[in-house]
Amino acid sequence: MSPADQPRRIAFLGSPALAVPVLEALVGHGYEVPLVVTRADKRRGRGGELSPSPVKAAAQRLGLAVTDQVDELLEVGADVGVVVAFGRIIKPHVLTQVPLVNLHFSLLPRWRGAAPVERAILAGDHRTGVCLMDVAQELDTGGVYRRAEVEIGPDETLEELRSRLVALGTAxxxxxxxxxxxxxxxxVGEPTYAAKVDPAELRLDWARSAVELSRVVRLGRAWTTAAGRRLIVWRSRLGDGALEGPPGTLAGTSVATGQGSLELLEVQPEGRGRQAAEAWRRGARVADGEQLGR
Incomplete structure (x- = not known):
């Protein structure tokens, strides 16, 4: 179903924190938002208390009606529904009755799917962007109303790039x-698909090249082990050439890899807070020549 050319009554579908600025912008620009649809509350913590999605919390703060039932869209007379990282299948009977547009954070048809920003970084893409697209029954196949492109910085993290894309997409x-x-x-073009990042993909395999490993670190919560304990690597940069020893060999704050070396900048030892890699080396019982990841 096609949306009105200049809609004023706009339903919103989204769940994570990255969708909140878009919802806030719609309200801030004077659009009527009759309903927000988001995921159901989840139980968190030892007490099992119900926790709302970031979008639900924002909707309540803004005084908007909110539900976790997609079919309620059929009852509010929206000119269009805006979808941002909703994460749920929208059934055909809804698509035929309510026009929906989606903000997708890639240059379609490249990186259709759940993790387009992560996959762009891991693939070493130099450019990405945002598409405002029609929601179709098949995954991210709808026509594109507008698109905007950005360059990906060589050291830009997932959080940094995603923040830029949300601002770009909102505008x-x-x-x-x-x-x-x-x-x-x-x-137009050959589609590629962006599967969710499996937690196992965040483990640093030192046999890979330093370039590949630096991309994994940029996603956040990449990890290895040092002296048998988990070590999260928050920030890194490419080292100056290769190091002696097998992959994983530590020399100062640099680590030998399958090709080149990776310098650790910020890490988090198990049970400790984030800290500079130099501070970790001074306090850690890990000597030069030892191997990480064993």
């Missing part, structure tokens, strides 16, 4: 709603 959406959506254009 793209607001401009499109104000100026009129117009007809979407079909996606």
């Amino acid at each position: 793209l959406l607001v401009d499109a709603l104000h100026e009129g959506l117009g007809p979407p254009e079909p996606q």
Whole structure:
């Protein structure tokens, strides 16, 4: 179902924190938001208390009606629904009755799926962007109303890049709603798919190249082991050439890899807080020549 060219009554579907700025912008620009749809509350902590999604918390703060039932969209008379990282399948009977547009954080058809920003970093892409697209029954296949591109910084983290893309996408959406959506254009090119990042992918395999490992670190919570205990690597940079010894060999704050070396900048030992890698080396019982990840 096609949306009105300049909609004013806009439902919102989203759950994580990255969707909150988009919802806030819609309200801030005077759009009527009759309903927010988000995930159900989850039980967290030892007490098992119910915790709302970041989007639900924002909706309640803004005084908006909120639900976890997608079918309630059918009852509010929205001109369009805006979807941002909703994370749930929207069934065909809803798609045929409520026009929906989605902010997707990649240059479609590259990186359709759940983790487009992560996969762009891991693949070493130099550019990415945001697409405002029609929601279709098949995953991220809808036509594109607007798109915007950005360069990916060589050391840019997932959090930093995602923040830039959310700001870019928010502006793209607001401009499109104000100026009129117009007809979407079909996606052109060979699609690639962005599966969720498995926790196992965050373990640093020192046999890989330093370039590949630095990309893993940029996702956040990459880890290895030192003296048998987990060590999270929060920040790193490419070292100056190769080091002696097998992959994983430690020399100061640098680590030998399958190709080149990786310098550790910020780490978090098990049971401790984040700290500079130099401070960790001074206090750790790990000598030069020992291997990480064993």
